[in-house]
Amino acid sequence: MSGELLAVSGAILSPQSGYILLAIFGILWIALGWWWGRQAKSYDGFAVAGRNVGLAMGTATAVATWITSNTTMLAPQYALQLGIWGALAYSTASFGLFAFAPMSGRIRQLMPKGYTAVEFIRRRYGWLGTVPFLIISLFYAVTWLVSMSMAGGKLLNVLSGIPYEYGLTVVVLVCVAYTLFGGMYAVIGTDFIQSLIILVGLVVVAIAVLTQVEIQEVHEKLQNERPMLLSAFFPAALMALFNNMLFGFGEIFHSNVWWSRAFAMREGVGPKAYALGGVLWLPVPIVAGFLGLAAPALGIGISEPDTAGPLVAATLLGTGGALLVFVVVFCSLASSIDSLLAATSDLIVNDIAEPIQKRVTNRHASDSSKRKLSAMAIVGLGAIAWIAAFPNVGSLATVLFFAGPMVGSCIWPILCGLYFRRASPIAACASMVLGSVLGLVAYFQIGWFTASLIGAAVSGVTFAVCCQIWPDDFEFATLADD
Numbered sequence: 001m002s003g004e005l006l007a008v009s010g011a012i013l014s015p016q017s018g019y020i021l022l023a024i025f026g027i028l029w030i031a032l033g034w035w036w037g038r039q040a041k042s043y044d045g046f047a048v049a050g051r052n053v054g055l056a057m058g059t060a061t062a063v064a065t066w067i068t069s070n071t072t073m074l075a076p077q078y079a080l081q082l083g084i085w086g087a088l089a090y091s092t093a094s095f096g097l098f099a100f101a102p103m104s105g106r107i108r109q110l111m112p113k114g115y116t117a118v119e120f121i122r123r124r125y126g127w128l129g130t131v132p133f134l135i136i137s138l139f140y141a142v143t144w145l146v147s148m149s150m151a152g153g154k155l156l157n158v159l160s161g162i163p164y165e166y167g168l169t170v171v172v173l174v175c176v177a178y179t180l181f182g183g184m185y186a187v188i189g190t191d192f193i194q195s196l197i198i199l200v201g202l203v204v205v206a207i208a209v210l211t212q213v214e215i216q217e218v219h220e221k222l223q224n225e226r227p228m229l230l231s232a233f234f235p236a237a238l239m240a241l242f243n244n245m246l247f248g249f250g251e252i253f254h255s256n257v258w259w260s261r262a263f264a265m266r267e268g269v270g271p272k273a274y275a276l277g278g279v280l281w282l283p284v285p286i287v288a289g290f291l292g293l294a295a296p297a298l299g300i301g302i303s304e305p306d307t308a309g310p311l312v313a314a315t316l317l318g319t320g321g322a323l324l325v326f327v328v329v330f331c332s333l334a335s336s337i338d339s340l341l342a343a344t345s346d347l348i349v350n351d352i353a354e355p356i357q358k359r360v361t362n363r364h365a366s367d368s369s370k371r372k373l374s375a376m377a378i379v380g381l382g383a384i385a386w387i388a389a390f391p392n393v394g395s396l397a398t399v400l401f402f403a404g405p406m407v408g409s410c411i412w413p414i415l416c417g418l419y420f421r422r423a424s425p426i427a428a429c430a431s432m433v434l435g436s437v438l439g440l441v442a443y444f445q446i447g448w449f450t451a452s453l454i455g456a457a458v459s460g461v462t463f464a465v466c467c468q469i470w471p472d473d474f475e476f477a478t479l480a481d482d
Contacts, residue, residue, distance in 0.1 A: 055272055132429055136436065149171060155310055183374065254411075313325045345378045439452065
């Protein structure tokens with residue numbers, strides 16, 4: 001964000017106010033993490049909250065985790081660059097939650113003592129499917145962490161003038177600290193509060209913005225000055241719509257963030273919680289996207305597209321608006337970063353460290369050693385995210401969607417692996433590898449808004465062909481074995 005823009009906008013908070021808000025919320029989340037973390041007396045409690053999460057907490061954690069900085073900052077960027085279809089494109093990510101609702105019940109039924117998505121792939125497809133899936137899962141987790149860490153630094157810089165590097169550092173440190181204290185208990189507990197703050201805050205922001213801006217006026221100015229943003233046949237926007245929908249499916253289907261919650265919820269709760277979460281999440285990116293559409297109509301200069309939402313809200317609503325946007329986006333950041341740290345540490349412990357130790361010592365890791373390994377993994381992931389985000393290279397969309405073709409290529413191995421006995425290891429491996437490679441080619445040769453679409457399409461065709469040539473006959477009952 002340029003110094004001129006910061007100086008011009010009277011809606012921007014002072015750096016002192018930004019630091020005070022950071023201190024208040026940092027201390028609050030760390031204290032709450034410690035408070036809820038007292039229940040995590042075993043590794044099972046630390047990793048999956050004792051497998052006893054109810055409907056209210058389950059729904060709240062789904063909503064809070066899915067309302068990421070990418071929702072509150074990327075949805076306006078989509079609208080600013082791709083118009084109405086762009087705003088609607090991001091809302092299609094809710095379809096992933098709806099689709100995962102019945103899958104979460106299936107997962108809980110098949111693997112009542114499971115911990116990770118990689119564990120399912122290992123038992124279902126063996127190491128042939130595990131190696132590419134593990135690489136994709138780790139790469140995606142780091143990419144998502146980096147994009148949200150970047151969003152934290154950008155947000156604080158736009159709203160209060162705090163240097164990007166300082167904001168980035170504080171956001172990462174706070175999330176690492178309270179996740180270390182309480183694991184999944186701390187994550188789900190803070191998610192409950194964060195989801196309430198986010199939803200109430202977004203409603204207030206939406207109402208306040210609509211009182212300041214006439215929709216008809218926005219429409220007329222866009223029609224005269226940037227008519228393509230209103231076009232129903234904007235090619236890039238239409239591709240982005242389907243690309244984002246498939247990216248959302250791939251994100252949720254493969255990510256251990258969602259699998260760990262399926263394992264943490266009581267039996268029968270997952271389908272209801274994810275379906276309700278999808279309903280509550282659906283309108284959020286549409287509301288956020290309107291801010292992006294309003295920016296050009298209001299003549300607000302945007303130097304970085306992914307800061308459009310916070311900047312428009314703060315400019316229109318003054319200091320109070322900047323404060324509210326700060327709180328909402330900070331909560332959305334924390335609710336997703338903590339989830340990723342906890343879920344990815346489970347993956348590192350259960351699918352990398354534990355198999356290595358068992359192979360070397362012929363014994364399972366003890367409960368205390370797994371807790372120590374989890375803590376080391378959380379700190380390591382935080383450090384990696386900070387190092388990768390520090391240079392502030394690229395926008396949130398280009399960073400996040402670099403993983404798009406990879407997660408899109410995981411849709412069919414996961415979906416078919418859960419329901420069809422004929423899904424085979426060769427099909428899983430080939431579809432993930434070919435989908436990822438060709439999707440990345442599309443990312444560089446065509447654009448980020450096509451990569452997930454092409455990756456998922458190539459993966460689906462490859463999976464179907466390989467299952468016909470090399471079918472399997474899997475016994476699902478074996479997944480419940482310890």
